[in-house]
Amino acid sequence: MSQGTDIEQLLTEHAPMLARIAANHEVNLAVREELLQEISVAVWHGLARFRGEASVKTYIARIAHNRCVDHVVREQRHYHPLDTDAPVEQAPETFVSESEHVRMDLHAAMLRLSLGFRQVIGMQLEGFTQSEIAQVLGISEAAVAQRSSRARKQLEQWL
Amino acid sequence: MDPKLTQWQQQYQQQTPAVDVAALVAHAQRQQRKEHGLALLDVFAGLAVSLFCLIALVFLAQSWQEQVLYAGLAPIPIGFGLWAYRLRKRHWQQQALDVSHATALKRQQLYNQCRYWQVSAWGVGLLWAGLALTALIVTLGHGDVHPWAVSLAVNAVVLAFTVGRYRVVKARLPLKLKALDGIQSDADP
Incomplete structure (x- = not known):
């Protein structure tokens, strides 16, 4: 896939899905933001090498889940899947x-x-x-x- | 699809966290360029140091010992630079594997990361030893030792950082491997 506009459009289109995947792996808001940024960079690298071996959405989800697994390994010391007391993002006003x-x-x-x-x-x-x-x-x-x-x-x- | 799943799906989509898409895309673009730049910097820095060694070999070496030393040192930096670049590219490609496969490879990457810093520590250590040997030869030959001493001091800082980083990575390796084991068993209860 060509660099630039195409990747930018795909990332824009799938950003909400990436945000949800990040939210499923990190409850802390600030850390989640960083995770989402990391995922986006990985997706950008990945899309530059995309050869149509799967649907774009599946391919992007695969990269995102891999980054999340990396994140869980890296943050293992702070990672508590049952810690539901941690702050969860407030729903938007609307x-x-x-x-x-x-x-x-x-x-x-x-x-x-x-x-x-x-x-x-x-x-x-x-x-x-x-x-x-x-x-x-x-x-x-x-x-x-x-x-x-x-x-x-x-x-x-x-x- | 059954109604329960449809209801959950609607709730799930509605709870999408607020995200500044434009800022996210801009960050990804910037970071991707930066990472590519860093990968190329590894190669060019290695190339520059290797070229310096070759120049020193041809124009600066005053004895056969120095010539052997520069000839031995010359391939190390560029070799290291190319190896590091290849490692980065492989890492980017592996991000697109399926999760199960990637988790298995993650284990290998953790070992690679440890080896990266180990090789770096050895590479920088060899360069420092080479510099030290040259400084010694120059001193024995009553040459100007000052520039060599400065190089030795600067490289000692780089060496200390590299060795320190290697020791930290090595110490954390068992914990991270244990975490991977935990994730795999967590995924298949």
Whole structure:
């Protein structure tokens, strides 16, 4: 893929998804911002080498998840997946409504999931198919289905 | 798709964190250029030092010992620069692998990172030793030792930093490997 405008457009288009993936791996706002920046740089490097071996969205998600795994390894000393007391970003003003409480619960519940479950359910909520999730995570579709089913059961319990 | 998942999907999309996309894109572009620049700097810095060694070999060496010394030192900096560049490029390519494969490679990268600093420490140490030997030869030959002493002092700082960094990376390696093990077992309960 050519450098410049194309990459800029793709990064702009997928920035909200990248922000959600970062939010699924880091609860601290300031650190999450840094993580998002790191992901964006990695995506830029990656898109410059993109040869159409998968859909662009899948390719970008793969890079983002890899950066997040790197982040979790690096921040292992401070990483507590069950630390739901950590500050979670306030919903923007326009989204404050009667359903806000439920949405915050969904995010908090997702953060309580183990990383393997969180990755699968997060990608399902992004609209990826089982086959695409299997491609991103490098696991079989059967494993995706199994993790998804278990993750959903846990979420339903907590919500 | 079942209604429950659809409902969660809507909630999930709505809770997207606020993001300044323009600033993010600008940062990514700037950082990507910077990282490419640093990668090239590794190569050019190595090339410059190797060229200096060759110039010294041809024009400055006053004895066969000095010639052997410069000839031995010349390939080290450029070799190191090219090796570091290749390592960076491979790292960028590996970012696009699937997570399972990348996690396995991450383990290798942690070892590589440790080896990078180990090789750096040895490379800088060899250069420093070469400089020290040259300074000794110059001193014994009653030449002007001052410029060599300055070079030795500057390189000693670089050497101390490199060795220090290597020791830190080496000390953290077991903890990071343990974290990777943790992630893998976490992903497959």
